[in-house]
Amino acid sequence: MYQVTGKSAEILDLAERHVRTVGYNGFSFRDLASEAGIKSASVHYHFPTKGNLGAAVARRYADRFFEIMGDPLNPKKSPRILTEAFIGAFRGALNEDGRMCLFCILGAEFAALPPEVQHEVRSFFNKSSEWLAQVLGRTATGTAASDAELKARARSIIACLEGAMMVARANDQLSIFDDIVGHLRRAHVVP
Amino acid sequence: MYQVTGKSAEILDLAERHVRTVGYNGFSFRDLASEAGIKSASVHYHFPTKGNLGAAVARRYADRFFEIMGDPLNPKKSPRILTEAFIGAFRGALNEDGRMCLFCILGAEFAALPPEVQHEVRSFFNKSSEWLAQVLGRTATGTAASDAELKARARSIIACLEGAMMVARANDQLSIFDDIVGHLRRAHVVP
DNA sequence: ACTTATCAATCTATCGATAGATAGACAAAA
């Protein structure tokens, strides 16, 4: 799918790393260029504008995420397993030397983003809560919850995870993330 | 206490508004100057550096917050009332035409901030979870929870609120925030 | 009362650095 090769992929990697540490407004084309060993003009060759680049980074990140997550209705994987994988993906992102989830930082900076990047951010939150809602829907706990209710529950979990990443990183303690997830589990919010 | 008057206060107001919408790296001294009707050099007169200004904004915001919250052990206010006030403060921030909690956006941008601003961010998360932990400690539910456990629970609630703000704003729907808080209540995480 | 000195707050003008972006030349590959 997003199997961009060569310099383009390298630039995407660098840009992603920057966004996830210092945010969209915290790096420049020159930063990327010097790290990729080319000139900033060459970065523009691959990605005409910064908004273009930002959207590409977001799209690739989301595509990877959902590829790893797989089918939420896969009968071979229990809701429990899938939810753990979901949480684990967030934890893994934070564990890459204190990098944030891409969409946590983009979400916070939302108003400062070019429209095409904003679109990707919204799209991710929609898709991810949809995905998680489908998983939650499989744990039929007697009451048949509506799609809207399931999606709201999913969003609540996602919000908690995003917030947990942020607080954990600001304090440079991964354990804070784990504590928060623990509370999520103990409150039976999660399968 | 923080009764800064005149232009300084006006600049702080403008800077706070900008940080809470586009983040620390999303505005310039010139932006502030033109809105305050002065020149950017005059902004530097009041706040020598941007880091200085950022820290001042953060400090004032935090001071106001804790002044409004009051004493977490005030016997005249139930834990329930205090927790609601706490949640309400976050909701109110979001409700000011889609502005974020200052520390949510600063937390996300953390690695891009000058040290003095980072310090204020950490300090806020510390103080606010301390405050909330004291409130939670008053609802002695049989088991005597340790201070560390209470603080972890407090952090979990705060993380959830910050995440809720972020997700709600990215989707421009205040109702998402309310949904998430609803789940928080239903899961009995909150008094 | 008049003068002098100080101060807070602003200005103009400018600094070096950097931002994102473009034009056009060049070389290698297809």
Add this chain to the structure above:
DNA sequence: TTTTGTCTATCTATCGATAGATTGATAAGT
């Protein structure tokens, strides 16, 4: 020969920050 990727060179706009002049108000000295 056309495409692909990179380069040099440059543009305009803006960044945070500083220097030095100017204003009006206040205070102190005579």
